[in-house]
Amino acid sequence: MTIEKTKADGLVDGTTDHPVGAPPRISNAPSARFTSAAANYIDERTSISAVVKEFGRKIFPDHWSFMLGEVALYSFVVIILTGTFLTFFFQASMAPVVYDGSFVPLKGVEMSSAMSSTLNISFEIRGGLLVRQIHHWAALLFIASIGLHMLRIYFTGAFRKPRELNWVIGFVLFILALAEGFTGYSLPDDLLSGNGLRIIDGMVKGVPFAGSWLSFLIFGGEFPGEEIVGRLYTLHILLLPAIIVALIALHLVFVVVHKHTQYAGPGKTNDNVIGYPVLPVYAAKAGGFFFIVFGIIALIASFFTINPIWNYGPYDPSPVSAGTQPDWYIGFADGALRLIPPHLESVIWGHTYSWNILIPITVLGLFILTVLIYPFIEGWVTGDKREHHILDxxxxxxxxxxxxxxxxxxxxxxxxxxxxxxxxxxxxxxxxxxxxxxxxxxxxxxxxxxxxxxxxxxxxxxxxxxxxxxxxxxxxxxxxxxxxxxxxxxxxxxxxxxxxxxxxxxxxxxxxxxxxxxxxxxxxxxxxxxxxxxxxxxxxxxxxxxxxxxxxx
Amino acid sequence: MAHDDTSGTDVAAFSSGADGVSTSAGRAVEPSAGASSASGGLAVITTDGLADPGIPPHRKRVTDLDPKKAKTAQRTVYTLFYLSIAGSIFAVAAYMAFPINADDPGSVRLNTVFLGLGITLALMGIGIGAVHWAKSLMHDEEGVDIRHPVRSSDDTRARAVEIFHEGNVESGIGRRSLIRNSLIGALVAFPLPAVILFRGLGPQNENPAELLSHTMWKAGARLTLDPSGLPIKAADVTIGSAFHIIPEGLNDTHDRLEQKAKAAVLLMRVNPSDLNVSAGRENWNYDGIVAYSKICTHVGCPVALFEQQTHHLLCPCHQSTFDVDNECAVIFGPAKRALPQLPITVDGEGYLIAQSDFLEPVGPSFWERS
Amino acid sequence: MARTSRKANRRHPLATVVLIAIGLAFTGGGYALFSSTATADTSTATSQATVEEGSKLFAANCATCHGMNLEGTTAGPSLLGVGAASVDFQVGTGRMPLAMQGPQAMQKPPQFTEEQTAALSAYVASLSPGPSIPTDSQLTENGNATNGGELFRINCAMCHNVAGAGGALTEGKFAPELTGVESKYIYEAMLTGPQNMPVFNDHNITPEDKRDIITYLKYIQNNPSPGGFELGNLGPVAEGLFIWIFGIGAVVALTVWLTAKSN
Structure with missing residues (x-):
């Protein structure tokens, strides 16, 4: 019914309006001839036309809240680009060196290579500090936009069938993003991140049975050791990004398979998608939006200091700064640790149970688990087995x-x-x-x-x-x-x-x-x-x- | 108002669909839903809903109606793209014009700001230009795509089942249970060597609990200033002072940070009459000079915020508060145990020394500690 | 005299309680300095006239709580042995006389002129020796910033924050921000340990070390962050707040523009 109506209104139908058989009109200008030859060359070797036919006019609905996931994706791309640059200069080693760079108040101080090379990125390499700041601000924006994207999905019911599994993938991505953030935060081996690692060490030690062994495995011996930065670096630049890239790809494949949801509105049904085709409008908007997101991050990074490690100084187990906090996205866990009332720890049969650590971990674990499985809970309660493409x-x-x-x-x-x-x-x-x-x-x-x-x-x-x-x-x-x-x-x-x-x-x-x-x-x-x-x-x-x-x- | 049409919302609906090939006839749950035949569960299905009026009439933009406006929009777009080029050139120029001068910390700031501004302009020019182009000049009539059920067609599904069935028959994996089970066993066992390899992440011949229970402090070790390592005379510690202490010789050890992470101590002097000393600890302080481990018993941050009037020690990470007058018992925050006290005295020359190591493990709790 | 009585009348009824609290602070400081082997000499250059002027000011403004002979009362601590440095810090930064009750004496515009403060300091120091006001040569800002930075992180940063942005203490007390504080007062605070701040005598942090710490603080104060605006140097909390308000704010505003239909 809807379809006839839209046809009558003279709307473009993304799938059927362009008969495949009709030969494309090609002008005879030299540039057009070149394009045509190049397209022919590629298609004869890749069947790319089938892909263009399938996706070129795919329709995406327009709503500001549908762009939040894109913000996350684009910040991630910015993180990859700037992070790659940083790897060319960063030395993931805790071998002690004496700093001899241009930041006067640290000249002659013994510190790890990691800290020293991060200072060099900031003070010796042109644009190095800018790239570092873009990287860190983009990381904060990355996780913030994932959070907002998740809230949009939740409050509009976009996680309902058939998208429950994509909710799970997205949620795993969120957790991986937290892990990426924390490992990156710890790499410079400055006083702030060192105390953050010390807190992690303390929490790990509180794990029943295996705590002290786990701590020794993670740190390669006693805290702080000389291993942790190198290990976190491998996680930060290889393992975690690889998994994140793979899951993002899967996440997007599902978006294509399911087609995007849309808000209820006249003409919008559970069986159609109303919006703009990928080529050209959506490509221009989404492509342009990448540059906008990158531009906003670059603007912030040009004017606002983030993580001034030169103030914190190198890690040393004795000093600490007032106002020691993790980056915002770990804040909820740090807050949980702070809120536990005193004296929650007991010794039973010669073994210590650190309830002041175990309770927050358990509560947060249950909270995370509930969010993860919420789509299945709601699906079970409603018993609704229909597909839902119209948002609530x-x-x-x-x-x-x-x-x-x-x-x-x-x-x-x-x-x-x-x-x-x-x-x-x-x-x-x-x-x-x-x-x-x-x-x-x-x-x-x-x-x-x-x-x-x-x-x-x-x-x-x-x-x-x-x-x-x-x-x-x-x-x-x-x-x-x-x-x-x-x-x-x-x-x-x-x-x-x-x-x-x-x-x-x-x-x-x-x-x-x-x-x-x-x-x-x-x-x-x-x-x-x-x-x-x-x-x-x-x-x-x-x-x-x-x-x-x-x-x- | 709510039509209690519940025939689709019974217990059967709850269990149906679990096999994934439910073909229950079930009425179309909404008038327009052609393909879907799945159960709506508890959804109230109404046949009395209002009709969808369809897509509203298209509204043309000013750029569609007024060629002049279109021209202006075009000019805006290409100006933005040119601005982007200018931004890129500016960034390259800024890279050269604002080098980093080792003697001038301000040069880093100039370099960052101007390079950043150029890059921002280059990016924003492209971004805003492209979006403006799409919004104001590109064809803006909305298109419609038809959705198909995510579920594959019955034919495809039947074929998939058939393929699995053929695979089963042709391989015999269902029939030859010995092969199947031994393969499963082998697949479960083969990652074990990989798991065990990770044992190498930790040291081989060390007992964590043992190491965590001892620090560098020993009888006669002088208390020295952090970081200089200079010894301290008891007479130099005036009332209300706080000294940050490391054990003598720490700076010469090869594992300085690991030792410091356990041995860091805060030395304070209060009026001896303020101290409530428990039995057995009478000689652990020296005339009101007390030494406590600086490592928080919660998760290990350095507790060093000494208030010389209230004699509170605060941890800046999670706000555990310890009372120096009562042997650093916890009075606020998540920690449970008091900070371990280092028994101290003075040597013949009047320098402060440790009487022994700490008598309990310092820092956060762990399983083997009791 | 009329001026003084007006000030007295302006006092909050609960001021006594505060004075007791502050008194305790002074007692501690006094003890600390008394038992210090580092006896600072009183300035001999002080003229008798200045001391007399100070005596009058003291009798009018301070003696109610601290006693006519610095012996202290129930309302305020003894000032014997606190020295000129302590008086200069407390009065010069406006912490004394107290304005109102609170967890700790707050910094405010000083109530006395520099001459009056000097006279009060001289008077207190004349009755009982204590740490003296640092000389200009002790306050030069050309010490070793590296050493100063390291000592600052070990001895000061846990309360005052690595960038001197200040921090919280227990029960509503706080360690104040150090940016913009005169070198003299930083030095005097280390020396005398005002309020709940521990004393850092010259055996703990030598005069050279104190100069280095001041050098470091002035270095980070005079050299703005190479990365740009510092967001109050409050660390990740300020950064997180910034990205949520301005980063996400800007992004969302632009998404709304991007998806809105053009006119």
Whole structure:
């Protein structure tokens, strides 16, 4: 139905409008002849035309929130480009050297080759500091944009069938990006990152049974040893990037296989994609956007210092700086470590259990696992086996949105705890009260966020329903013959109304005995969860509702 | 309002589809869904929904309507591309015009800023130009692609099943269970050598728990200043002072950082009457001079923020707070154990010395410590 | 005198509590300096007239809490042995007289002129010897920045941050920012250990070392970061906040522009 309509409207149909058999018109200009010959040469050896035919006019929908994953991809490309440059100068060795570069306050100080070569990149090589700063700022943007991209996917329900596996791949990419970030942060072997590694060492030692052995394996003996930078370097420039590149490729293959989702709107159905073709519009926009993202990072890197290792100095186990923090993306884990109340450690039968380390690790592990498997949980609760290509507006899935809001609040509270000392000094509070407040926020915050978000969603849905049925308040006051004043409501147009009503409604599961006449425990659980999800719901406006409303007037 | 049409939302729906080839007839879940026949689970299926009005009429842009505007847009785009070229040239020029001068720290900043600005201009020119071109001048009527179910067609799936079946029959992997099982066993076993190789990451003949339990401190070792290694006379430690201490001879060891990571000590002097000394530790301080391990018992950051009035020691990483008056017991933050105390005294020349090593392992807890 | 009484009236009712807290700080400082073998000499060059002027100022502004003869009261610590350096630091940076209760005395515009501060210092030093105000030759900023940097990281950075940006202490106290602080006051703070700062006497950090530390601090203050704006030198927290607000902000603004339909 939609298709006929679009044809009638004279729209381009990406798949069928260009008959394959028709010979392409080629002008006789020399450049055109050359292009044609070159294309012919390549095609006869690669069948590239089939690829162009398949992908050249593929349609991508346009929405700003669909660009966030691209931001992540492009920052990653920037990271690869600048990182490659840095490898030409960086020496991943902890062999001690005496610094003899041009930064006066470190002249003559003994430090590792890693630190010394990073200082040389910053102070001796033209553009070296710029590239270092682009690399580090791009890394921060990379992970931030992955985070935002994930939030978009979550809150619009884009993880539903058939995209559950791609959610998992994306989430693994997020974890790998954290690992990339942390390994990179540790490479310069400066005081800040050294203390970061020391914290990792302390956490590893807290692992039951194998902690001290694991620590010795990681550091090649006692902390800090002379191995760790070289090992992290291999992970940072070889192993992790290789896995990330492979997974990004897979991630994108799935985007092609599934075709991109789109927001609900007039003409947009579960069976079509409305947008712009790859060639030329999307190629120009997406290609141009790469340069824009790169440009923003370059601009930031030109003007703002990041990780001034020359201030931190070389790693030494004795000094430490006030305000020692990890990069932002590790903050939630550091915050969790800070929030644990005192004295949580016990000795049982001669062995030490460091609950002050194990509890945060476990809580974060469960949090991560829940996010990872969320699509499967929701899929099981709804039992919905259909493919979903139309995105939900967050308000139309109130429980999901509320769960997301709770998760975001939990994460944000942990994250803010990582800057408890900075919060204390900058808001003239005591560090103890900041910690206590955040401890409370970690527990209570998500609950409040859950209920507020759910109520807001339901209220917005009610408003939508109201709008679809009664139109919007026009602001025009009319006096009726009887003297009564009313504000005229103006009907929304049918396109606008469609946006307000095109969503799915689910209802809680009614338990029924199975073939053997029994009600199983999983069924009970599913019934309970579906009740939790869908008990409060607002139905979309139906034809009957609308007609009744119209006849009422 | 909600039509309780629940025939698709029963228990059967919950279990169906698990085999992946569910062909349950199930009604089309929405009027326009042609290909999909999967169950909607708990979805409320309505036949009373409003109709999709279809794609709204196309709105032409000013550049479509007004050739002058199109001309302006074109000019903007190529100007941006030219600006990008200028930016690239500027960056190359800046590379040469702002060299790094070893005697002038400001030269690094100039080099960074001007090179960066050139590169930014080069990138932004291309980026904004290309996007502006796409937005204002390229054909902007939206296209439509038809989606196909991700699920392969029944024929394809049947063929895939058949191929696997043929593979099974032709290889006999299902039938010849001995071959199959021994192969699985071999495949499980073969990575083991690779795993064991990683044992080499750690030292071979060292016992971590043993090493973690001892530091460089020994009876008679002088307390020396970090980093100079100069010994300290007890008389030089005035009340309210904090000295950062390393053991005598640390700077000459080959594993200086590893030793320092365990042996770093903070020396403080408080009024002796402020100290609550437990039994057995009476002679561990010298006239109010106390020495404590600097390594946090939480995860190992150096705890060195000594407050000379409150006698608190704060760890800047996770805010564990230790009370020097009460043998560095934890009064706030995630740590559990007090900082280990180094028993000290003075030698014949009045220099501070250690009475022994620490009597417990320093730093973060580990499994074997008790 | 009228001026003085007005100031007294302006005091917060809870000022006594603060004065006790600050008093404790001074007591500690006093002890430290008393037991120090490094007895600094009092300036003999001080004229009798200056001391008398200081005496009057002290009686009017400080004696209420610190006692007429520096012996201290319940409201404030004894100032015996604190020396001219301590008075110069506390009064010269505006920390004394106290303005209000708080976890620690805050820096504020000084209440006395340089001459008055000098007179107060001279008066206190005349009654009881203590560390003296460093001379200009001790404060030159041409020491060894490398040594200063290393000592700064070991002895100071854990509270004041590696770049001297300051940091948090327990119970609302904090180590102040060091950027823009006069060399003299940095020196005096190390020497006398004001408030909760430990004392770094000349056996711990020699006068040459102190000069090196000041040299280092002035080096990083006078040579702006080669990388550009420093975002307060607060480390990764400031960087993370920046990328989320300005980096992501700019990117999202541009995505909105990029996907919006042209006019």
């Amino acid at each position: 507006r967050p308000r139309n899935a109130p429980t999901r949105t509320a769960i997301g809001a709770a998760g975001v609040t939990f994460y944000a509270a942990l994250w803010s705890a990582a800057s408890s000392d900075i919060l204390a000094t900058h808001f003239q509070l005591s560090i103890e009260s900041v910690i206590h407040a955040i401890q409370a926020a970690v527990i209570i915050g998500p609950v409040i966020a859950y209920f507020v978000a759910k109520r807001v969603c339901l209220a917005l849905q009610k408003k939508d329903r109201e709008m679809a049925l009664h139109g919007f308040e026009s602001g025009r006051i009319v006096r009726l013959p009887g003297g009564e004043y009313i504000e005229v409501h103006q009907d929304v147009d049918e396109y606008e109304r469609w946006k307000l009503v095109s969503f799915h409604e689910y209802k809680p599961l009614m338990i029924r005995p199975n073939a053997k006449g029994k009600i199983t425990a999983p069924q009970r659980l599913r019934a309970g969860m579906s009740k939790w999800f869908f008990e409060d719901r607002i139905a979309p406006v139906t034809r009957t509702d609308l007609e009744r409303q119209k006849s009422h007037h």
